Structures are given as structure tokens and as C-alpha cells.
Amino acid sequence: MNTLKVSGLDQIMFAETQLSLVDGEAGRLVVRGYDIERISGSLHFSEALHLLWLGRLPHREEHLVLEKKLGQRRVDVFPRLDALPDGPENSMDFLRYALASLDLNQDDIWEQSLTLCAATAVACAIWSCRHQGRQALPPDATATQGEDFLRMVLGHQPDAASVRALESYWITVMDHGMNASTFTARVVASTGSDLVSAVVAGIGALKGPLHGGAPGPVLDMLSAVGHPDQARAWLEAELQAGRRIMGMGHRIYRVRDPRAAVLETAIDRLEKSGVRSPRLTLARAVEQAAAELLQQRYPDRPLKANVEFYTAVLLDAIGLSAPLFSACFAIGRVAGWCAHVDEQRKFGRLVRPQSSYVGPLGLTLE
Missing domain, CATH: 1.10.230.10 (Cytochrome P450-Terp, domain 2)
Structure with a gap:
């Protein structure tokens, strides 16, 4: 009797990427040419977004504009997401449900990506507040992503060290080679589907305990x-x-x-x-x-x-509870998914791997 063997695509090179390098033997992670130790803790989350998406660090004015846009997107999506029914008890289920409700009307992928990054943070904060039995605070467009998220979740103004630590965490996890959720997002993108569908698929993969649930x-x-x-x-x-x-x-x-x-x-x-x-x-x-x-x-x-x-x-x-951890991971990783969707659209093709059939042949009906 044949035994079904699944390789897990180990050692299969699926795509070329300019986004990140994972060197498992040397214990090295490089994002857009920078070792992760160089950028995590040194950049604001919005600066890291610019680096990941556009391939270079922003000038001061570009950084200020990007931070302002990200803040305004949090304000813009809040009424829609806060109006959603309580729905799922699990933070990742709520996040998937919340982002799937979005209708992105921007043509530019980076404008769509900004909205999704903002919406992910807002949806996680709303779920956390409901989980604590209180109403979510509206976003503050003048705050950084980390500062605003912690303020909404904790219910008070966070200290600067906690904000820095959180944004350092998001930068550390925002991209990591062709991991399971990134691969999933790229497969969806390869079909010509929309960015929201690709990101929601990534959330589904990240929810799994073998990927982002530990x-x-x-x-x-x-x-x-x-x-x-x-x-x-x-x-x-x-x-x-x-x-x-x-x-x-x-x-x-x-x-x-x-x-x-x-x-x-x-x-x-x-x-x-x-x-x-x-x-x-x-x-x-x-x-x-x-x-x-x-x-x-x-x-x-x-x-x-x-x-x-x-x-x-x-x-x-920094005061976050364990049920929020995987969704908090997604706030950082969604930036990477968006970058990979853009890369897949520009350089990739429809993902259609082969399988090896090991089942029976020639069966007849009695």
C-alpha cells in the first residue's frame, strides 16, 4: 500500500524577493538590506513601512506625511469597525471578520496597504476593549501607530518606552521570508484577487498554532x-x-x-x-x-x-493580554503581506504546484 508523503515544500524556491533574507544557518534576518538588529529599536514603525514598501528609508518630510496618513486612516476606519457586531470570541477571528468587511476604494496599492495597516491595529484594539468589557476609545490621528494602539487598548496614555518596545516588536516581525502566511497571501495574489482577500487569507494561516499561535x-x-x-x-x-x-x-x-x-x-x-x-x-x-x-x-x-x-x-x-498576542503579531506582519502582494503582482505568475497521486486506479462499480 502506498504511503502519502507530504514534503511541506522544503527547499523549494518559490520566488525571488527583494524584501527579506532569512539565513537559518547563520541566524540572520535581513530586511531590505538591513540586518534586523540595525532597524528594530532604531526606527519608528512608519519609517519601517516606508523602507519595506519602497526600498529606502524616508526623508523627514516623507516620514511626517506617512505618519499623518496612517493616523488619519485609523480615524477613518474606526466608525465602520466599531459598528460591527461583537461576533467572534477569538481575536484572530474578529480580525479576519473585520478586515473582510472593508471595501478599499483607493487605486494605489500603497494607499490600500496604509488603510489595511491602520485597520488591523484599530480592529485589534476594538476587540481587546470589548474583551475587557469596555467601549473602545476613538483613534488619535496625531499619535504614532504604537502610541495610539496602546492608548486604545490600555485606556490611558502609554509611556514612551512601552511604545518603543511595541513598535520594535512590529518591525521585528513584519517580514520573514516565505513563511506560511506570506506564501498564502502570495498564492491568493497570484490569481489576480484583491489585496483584502490576500491579507485575510494570510490571517487565516497566521491563526494556526504551528505558525503564529505560540x-x-x-x-x-x-x-x-x-x-x-x-x-x-x-x-x-x-x-x-x-x-x-x-x-x-x-x-x-x-x-x-x-x-x-x-x-x-x-x-x-x-x-x-x-x-x-x-x-x-x-x-x-x-x-x-x-x-x-x-x-x-x-x-x-x-x-x-x-x-x-x-x-x-x-x-x-507592556500590559497586553495573551488572547491578543497573535492579533498583535498580525499588526506587524500585514505590512509584509502587502509588500509581497505587490511583488507577486509585478514579478510572479499564477501559483499552480503539482501533486503526486498515490491513490488507487482502475476501480469499478459493482
Whole structure:
């Protein structure tokens, strides 16, 4: 009997891209020519949008115009999104439902992309407020994306360090090679479909626990461990029971995910500014113990901390709740999806891979 084998498209080169390079052996992520360590924490989110979409950093005036446009789009989409029924209990389901309701009337893809980036942040904030049992605050067109999002979610003006940390996170995750959700968005774009459809498809892929759904469980794991001294014993028990250690290992990286290091640095900056993370010391102890135990158990499979490990710690430190984590990831990643849709339209063709049929042949009806 034939056995169905699925490759997962490993090692298949689907497209050429100018957007980002993921070097799994060296542990390197390059976005538009810049190592992620150089731009995360140094740029505003809107500056990173300009870099990703147009291939260069903006001049000061261009940055101010882009920030103003992004703020106005948040204001413009808020009434429509706030009028939506409560709908799904899951933040990603609400985000998918909210963005699917949009009717983009701009012809230029970057104008459409701005609206989608603004709408993603607003929809996430609305869902979070409803989840907390309160009415969402209207957006402030004069604020940055990170500042406005945190103000809406937290219900008060955020401190500058938390805004910087959040925008650093969004920049860190906005593009990452041909990951599952980006590939999904490009497949939809390859059919000639619209940008909203491609982005909504990306959200569907990102919702999956094997792609963007692990930061919440990382927080659960840290809560279960409780204290750095208990990390090794707790992890040994999990491995003995055959359970996965959340936030460890990556499909591409054979060394520590560079984004984990970037986010750990962002948390350090938060702490130095006075915003204490109650879980940073614990997270470092768990990471060290997990890396050692996994190396012993799987010597031929490098399993190091990935981006989701310190995502959980950072987002928790700035006051966001675990049910919002995946949707918050999408606020950054939607920028990458939009850039890939544009690239697919310009240089790609209809995506139509082949499959190998391994089922029966020549069956007859009795």
C-alpha cells in the first residue's frame, strides 16, 4: 500500500524577493538590506513601512506625511469597525471578520496597504476593549501607530518606552521570508484577487498554532514553571511526558532565532526605563534549561529560542493580554503581506504546484 508523503515544500524556491533574507544557518534576518538588529529599536514603525514598501528609508518630510496618513486612516476606519457586531470570541477571528468587511476604494496599492495597516491595529484594539468589557476609545490621528494602539487598548496614555518596545516588536516581525502566511497571501495574489482577500487569507494561516499561535502558550508555560529554580525539573517532566516545549525550535533556524535576541534587548531597554518585566529573569532561566535539555535529548536537531519566546515576555510587560498576542503579531506582519502582494503582482505568475497521486486506479462499480 502506498504511503502519502507530504514534503511541506522544503527547499523549494518559490520566488525571488527583494524584501527579506532569512539565513537559518547563520541566524540572520535581513530586511531590505538591513540586518534586523540595525532597524528594530532604531526606527519608528512608519519609517519601517516606508523602507519595506519602497526600498529606502524616508526623508523627514516623507516620514511626517506617512505618519499623518496612517493616523488619519485609523480615524477613518474606526466608525465602520466599531459598528460591527461583537461576533467572534477569538481575536484572530474578529480580525479576519473585520478586515473582510472593508471595501478599499483607493487605486494605489500603497494607499490600500496604509488603510489595511491602520485597520488591523484599530480592529485589534476594538476587540481587546470589548474583551475587557469596555467601549473602545476613538483613534488619535496625531499619535504614532504604537502610541495610539496602546492608548486604545490600555485606556490611558502609554509611556514612551512601552511604545518603543511595541513598535520594535512590529518591525521585528513584519517580514520573514516565505513563511506560511506570506506564501498564502502570495498564492491568493497570484490569481489576480484583491489585496483584502490576500491579507485575510494570510490571517487565516497566521491563526494556526504551528505558525503564529505560540506566544500565549509560552506565557502559560512561564506561569506553570513559576520560579527560575524550578525550570529544569518542570521542563524535564514535560519532555518525559512527550510534550513540546513552547517557544523553542524553528523550521528554518539552526541557531537561536535573531528576533529572539532583538526582543530580549527590547525588554532590557524597557527595564532600564523603569518598566519592569516580571517574567524576564524567569524566561532566561527557562530558555537556558530548555536549550540544554533539548540538546541532550535531540543532539542532531538544534532547538533554540524562537521569536515567540520573548514575544510573550515583551507583550506581557507592556500590559497586553495573551488572547491578543497573535492579533498583535498580525499588526506587524500585514505590512509584509502587502509588500509581497505587490511583488507577486509585478514579478510572479499564477501559483499552480503539482501533486503526486498515490491513490488507487482502475476501480469499478459493482
